[in-house]
Amino acid sequence: MCSICGCGEHETLEHDHHDDHHHHDHGALHAHAADLPVTRMVQIEQNIMAKNQRYADANRQFFAERKLFVINLVSSPGSGKTSLLVKTVEALKAEMPVAVIEGDQQTGLDAERIKATGVAAWQINTGKGCHLDAHAVGHAMDHLPEIKNGVLFIENVGNLVCPAGFDLGEAHKVVVLSTTEGEDKPLKYPDMFHAADLMILNKSDLLPYVDFSVAKAETYAKQVHPGITSLTLSARSGEGLEAWYDWLRAGVARVSA
Amino acid sequence: MSASTPPMHEMSLCEGLVQSLEEQAMTQGFHKIFAVWLEIGALATVEPDAMLFNYDIVARGTVAEGSKLEIIAVPGKAWCMNCSTPVTISRHGDACPACGSYQLQLLDGEQMRIKQIEVA
Known part of the structure; x- marks a missing residue:
């Protein structure tokens, strides 16, 4: 007093x-x-994301020093992110170093699926958390073997809302939308499609059986993000995967240059 | 997870907000916060009501306990390439209200920023 x-x-x-x-x-x-x-x-003028941003900036510096092309994969649950990743790491592991960070609320099942391919993976369980943050990703790097001149995939928690606002230090957010979902998802979850630089339309093998319009999904995605790129593929049949691998190879070449 | 506390990133954002407030209390030497004015843009990835819902809980036991959170809504602003003029939009994916084009470049409205705090 x-x-x-x-x-x-x-x-x-x-x-x-x-x-x-x-x-x-x-x-x-x-x-x-x-x-x-x-x-x-x-x-005061302070962004309330300042703390996450500090960790994200540190991660980005760490990735740049190791010339790692880092992808933050986001989608709703069940879009086929992990199946796509399994196919992708199997295809690329012979030509470049690859590692994966898996994010889920519970279980290490996804990391186990990746490890079965022989690629290093670390599982983050967010518990009640609905997204990965840059701090958790920074610590996950302590558990992965050091790789350089390659690609690191971060598979975010299946959620089209919360991960949109959290920079992890990645080069790009890549949003996966499957043909069994509505083509109007970009309009319903505009923040995520605005944050993503690439949209993957997965499960193209099911297009003959579902009422999903690739053209409409692309139009809606460009409404929320005029600069977004789109790829249509099927992790199951392999259709379109080569274009996705080429997109990744180009990114790795850019950061390694 | 009970139905009354769905996972939401506003809890993390509130934690970020309260951590910023505690850092400010340390550096600026105040002991108690009575009110916080937070600017939230219409295009920010945050729901103001969910912030208000979480704030009291997260602030408990901190320098901000019992303080009032005032949210200042900032409209979304974008540059319409077609009209060559700034326009107001309320969400990502809105068309230019004048010409209907989606070729918009964001100018303002993504912030989540503490503006001022009332302290003692």
Whole structure:
């Protein structure tokens, strides 16, 4: 409590009366009621994502030093992200170093599927968390063998909402949308499709059996993100996968240059 | 996970907000926060109501306990390439209200920024 005016009932920490910045205006002693704290306004301009951004920037620096092309794969649950990843790492592991970080609320099942291909994988369980953050990704790197001049896939928690706002330090967010979902997903979840640079339309082998219009999905995606690129493929049949691998190879070549 | 507390990233955002407030309390030497004014853009990946819902819980036991969170809504602004003029939009994927084009470049409205705090 302030011994001069006795107003400091709300103050419990140390309280330096010789400090030039001491906020009590003792020139107007007792101008306020003893039970009301003297308050002041502090102007600050701070992004509340600043902490995640610091970790993301550190990750990006770490990836740049190792010339790693880093992809943050996002989608709703069941789009086939992990199946696509299994196919992808099997195809690329012979030509470049590859590693995978898996994010799920629970279980290590996805990391096990990747490890079965012989590629290094680390599983992050977010518990009740709905997204990966840059801090968790930074620590995951401690558990993976050091690789250089290759590609790191981060498979985010299956969720088209929350991961959109969290930079992990990746080069690109890649959103996977499958043909068994609605083609209007880009309009329903615009933040995610706005954040992604590439949209993969997966399960193209099912197109003859579902009412999914590739053209409409692409139109909607370009509405929310005019610069988005789109690839149509099937992780199951292999159709279109070569274009996806070429997109990855081009990215690896860019960061390795 | 109970039905009353669905997973939502606003909980993480509130944690980021309260951590920023605690850092400010350390560096600027104040002991209690009474109110926080937070600017949220219409195009930010955050739902203001969910922030308000989580804030009291996250602030508990911190310098911000019991403080009031005031949200300042900032409209989304984009440059329409077709009209060569700035326009207001309310979400990603909105067309230019004047010409209907989707060729828009964002100018403003993605922020989640603390503007000012009332402290003692």
